[in-house]
Amino acid sequence: MNTSMNPSSRPQSTNHNPETCLSLQNVSISYGNGKNVAVNNVFMEIPKGKVTAFIGPSGCGKSTVLRALNRMNDLIEGCGLKGRVLFDGQDLYDKRVDPVEVRRRIGMVFQKPNPFPKSIYENIAFGARINGYQGDMDELVESSLRKAALWDEAKDKLKESGFSLSGGQQQRLCIARTIAVEPEVILMDEPCSALDPISTLKIEETMHELKKTFTIVIVTHNMQQATRVSDLTGFFNVTDLVDYEGKVGCLEEFGETERIFNSPAQQATQDYVSGRFG
Amino acid sequence: MYWRNGLCVVSAYVILESPMTTSPLASSGHRPADVAKSTLHRQPNLPRNRWNAVFTVLAGVFAAIVVLPLLLVLAYVVIKGGSSMSLKLLTDLPPAPGMTGGGIGNAILGTLIVSLIAALIAIPIGVGGGIYLAEYSKSGPFASFVRFGTNVLAGVPSIICGVFVYGLIVATRIFFDQSYSAMAGGIALAVLMLPTIIKTTDEGLKLVPQELRWGAIGVGASKFVTITRITLPTAMKPIATGIVLSIARAAGETAPLIFTALFSPFWPEGLFNPIASMSVLIYNFAIMPYDVQIALAWATSFVLVMMILIMNIFARYLGSLNRI
Numbered sequence: 001m002n003t004s005m006n007p008s009s010r011p012q013s014t015n016h017n018p019e020t021c022l023s024l025q026n027v028s029i030s031y032g033n034g035k036n037v038a039v040n041n042v043f044m045e046i047p048k049g050k051v052t053a054f055i056g057p058s059g060c061g062k063s064t065v066l067r068a069l070n071r072m073n074d075l076i077e078g079c080g081l082k083g084r085v086l087f088d089g090q091d092l093y094d095k096r097v098d099p100v101e102v103r104r105r106i107g108m109v110f111q112k113p114n115p116f117p118k119s120i121y122e123n124i125a126f127g128a129r130i131n132g133y134q135g136d137m138d139e140l141v142e143s144s145l146r147k148a149a150l151w152d153e154a155k156d157k158l159k160e161s162g163f164s165l166s167g168g169q170q171q172r173l174c175i176a177r178t179i180a181v182e183p184e185v186i187l188m189d190e191p192c193s194a195l196d197p198i199s200t201l202k203i204e205e206t207m208h209e210l211k212k213t214f215t216i217v218i219v220t221h222n223m224q225q226a227t228r229v230s231d232l233t234g235f236f237n238v239t240d241l242v243d244y245e246g247k248v249g250c251l252e253e254f255g256e257t258e259r260i261f262n263s264p265a266q267q268a269t270q271d272y273v274s275g276r277f278g
Numbered sequence: 279m280y281w282r283n284g285l286c287v288v289s290a291y292v293i294l295e296s297p298m299t300t301s302p303l304a305s306s307g308h309r310p311a312d313v314a315k316s317t318l319h320r321q322p323n324l325p326r327n328r329w330n331a332v333f334t335v336l337a338g339v340f341a342a343i344v345v346l347p348l349l350l351v352l353a354y355v356v357i358k359g360g361s362s363m364s365l366k367l368l369t370d371l372p373p374a375p376g377m378t379g380g381g382i383g384n385a386i387l388g389t390l391i392v393s394l395i396a397a398l399i400a401i402p403i404g405v406g407g408g409i410y411l412a413e414y415s416k417s418g419p420f421a422s423f424v425r426f427g428t429n430v431l432a433g434v435p436s437i438i439c440g441v442f443v444y445g446l447i448v449a450t451r452i453f454f455d456q457s458y459s460a461m462a463g464g465i466a467l468a469v470l471m472l473p474t475i476i477k478t479t480d481e482g483l484k485l486v487p488q489e490l491r492w493g494a495i496g497v498g499a500s501k502f503v504t505i506t507r508i509t510l511p512t513a514m515k516p517i518a519t520g521i522v523l524s525i526a527r528a529a530g531e532t533a534p535l536i537f538t539a540l541f542s543p544f545w546p547e548g549l550f551n552p553i554a555s556m557s558v559l560i561y562n563f564a565i566m567p568y569d570v571q572i573a574l575a576w577a578t579s580f581v582l583v584m585m586i587l588i589m590n591i592f593a594r595y596l597g598s599l600n601r602i
Contacts, residue, residue: 072495077416077417107496108496109496115493116493116508117490126507130507
């Protein structure tokens with residue numbers, strides 16, 4: 001499968017490739033009822049079972065694109081999307097699609113750890129319970145915490161508040177909470193930006209473990225992190241549009257992480273990954 | 279804090295210095311010439327330090343004046359009413375004019391019943407309205423109108439609420455052809471409580487971090503589940519505090535009850551009959567020419583003030599509770 005395609009020359013096929021998890025076809029997202037275009041003409045094929053990283057300067061729309069993948073942008077007033085986002089061949093923005101169902105299949109971990117004001121146990125049980133989980137809840141809590149590499153630290157205080165954990169542990173709790181719902185995809189929006197290097201390392205180790213089961217898409221400002229965790233990298237950049245005032249985000253280049261960092265096709269990518277950029 | 283203090287001192291300095299432009303002090307720039315530049319020690323006689331002291335004392339005096347009425351009212355009520363406290367007072371009916379003894383049992387029970395009716399009406403509506411404003415409304419004209427209306431309702435004098443419910447329910451005899459009733463009193467108090475509950479719910483929910491909602495929605499919670507299981511429990515503290523405070527405020531209202539619940543010298547006879555309440559009992563008895571009744575009015579004042587004080591303390595306790 002060819003993952004290193006040039007955005008402008010990509011064919012607009014709607015034929016579903018079974019290896020593809022999420023497919024973005026000419027996606028443009030705008031805020032303020034179409035007044036401010038955040039990101040323009042994104043084409044992307046995110047494969048199953050891999051870690052895909054989005055990198056790029058601030059304001060290039062990488063988080064916006066990530067949030068479009070599980071319809072989190074619905075929560076922002078006046079946010080609109082053009083183009084198509086296909087998940088397993090289904091258009092996520094079809095009128096008949098229930099966004100709640102989408103988010104059960106495509107979970108999300110946020111920038112700031114945001115555990116619920118409940119016990120550690122309840123934090124994980126919450127999602128599973130509202131999704132109608134019928135099995136052994138203790139088992140699910142344990143396996144989720146194990147997958148998020150938090151079990152050893154949290155097993156003795158499952159009844160304590162989620163806030164009693166450190167920042168890095170809280171973020172792993174949030175990952176465990178997302179895993180417990182058993183989604184197919186996990187979206188991570190700069191999951192380590194609020195954490196120290198040791199916690200970051202733990203979360204990266206967790207991600208390596210997780211990619212055996214889940215497709216992961218991660219937004220990161222940390223290029224080393226992208227090289228460490230991801231199989232594919234999309235570089236977003238800001239450009240000027242012809243008939244539009246202000247900067248607009250776009251997907252500059254998308255391909256295997258190895259190639260993006262070592263021999264990128266675009267000069268802008270080269271400049272960014274080598275640190276010669278804004 | 280530092281900045282404010284600095285601003286205050288600077289302005290005071292200007293005021294002090296401006297009439298003295300001809301003095302030798304002013305000619306040497308910003309500070310008196312004889313204050314050597316060498317010392318960093320505090321100079322208590324500098325104008326800015328003097329003004330600082332003056333304003334500190336002044337602020338303290340005003341703060342004392344603020345709490346003075348509360349202390350005086352409490353002390354006065356305790357002295358006048360506390361002395362006649364007894365179990366009989368809390369459980370007996372008021373005496374007929376000219377008789378002695380008796381208590382205010384019916385009024386205490388009446389106040390509890392009317393407040394309970396008001397709470398049962400106002401809490402669901404108020405919390406529901408607050409949830410709508412904070413979680414569902416999209417800052418459209420309707421939401422702004424509701425918010426504005428809430429603020430206006432909060433400023434409506436309580437006697438107007440009484441007259442309104444009088445016209446709506448008492449005069450029309452809408453409930454089983456009864457005129458004055460506990461129910462009408464409860465509805466009037468509910469109208470008074472509504473704005474407080476709506477506002478505290480709205481503001482309490484707005485304090486819940488947006489990330490928490492995202493977290494719940496991110497694991498596939500619907501909006502309803504997010505609100506009932508995550509957002510509302512997180513905001514429980516300010517909401518519960520607001521509810522208790524609004525009940526405490528409504529329980530002491532007199533004007534709306536005179537028009538609606540009226541008064542009764544007997545035990546409550548049902549929700550659709552006139553009912554006694556402590557505030558109306560005080561209003562009625564305090565102007566009677568009998569010493570027994572006047573003493574009862576004082577005793578009732580004491581009980582009412584204590585009840586409201588306890589509710590306020592309870593609200594503070596609720597506010598200090600730490601949820602897991």
